[in-house]
Amino acid sequence: MRAWRISLATAGILLGLYGAFRLLTNVGFVELLVLAAWLIGAVVIHDGILSPAVVAVGWFLASTVRPRARRYLQGFLVVGGLMTVIAVPLMLRKDTQPVSKAMLQQSYGANLTLLLALAAALSLLLYAIRVARRTTPADAA
Template identity: 45%
Template sequence: MRVLRFSAIAAGAAILLYGAVGLLTEPQIQQPGNVAAWLAGGVLLHDAVLAPAVFALCWLAARHTAPRSRRILAGVLLVAGATLLVAAPILLHGRVAIR
């Protein structure tokens, strides 16, 4: 278990380093500080808005559903949330966010 954990941490650190080097050496990015602010804003938005909203919705759903159907509801909400994140730019702006 210790070897598996170390391998997962090492792989994650390598991927993080690869992404950071790619971001900093990309010639199209003129102001890396703006990218850092955007990433920090994403973390802040997730921690201050998205996570509490999901927690509140799950708490409400758990109170108003039978114990047998909670797993199914959790799966449905997970898939619906992921689909909404991908589809939101198209629905709101009529374009794909990833270029």
């Protein structure tokens, strides 16, 4: 196990160094500053907004939803949050490029709604399967 961890750590460090080398040799200084600003903004948004929101929602769910249902609801919220984080920038950038050049011509709002509905249905189905498997004739009476 120790050799496996050392090899993974070494591979990660080498890949990180390769990426840094490529950034420093192939990307202009202005683009590096934009990248640095973007990374700082991502950390601020994650640590200042997303993480406290996730903790607050988790606390609320822990105090209001039964444990058996909570894991399926939390799973849906994680998946839904990830889908939303991916879709919102695409929705905001729609119509910013000429049609001949743009790949953003889809209806991302409708697609996001459909995907969220499918994720919610899957979560409900999995929860219903779990409840059905745990229900015994004595519980039904």
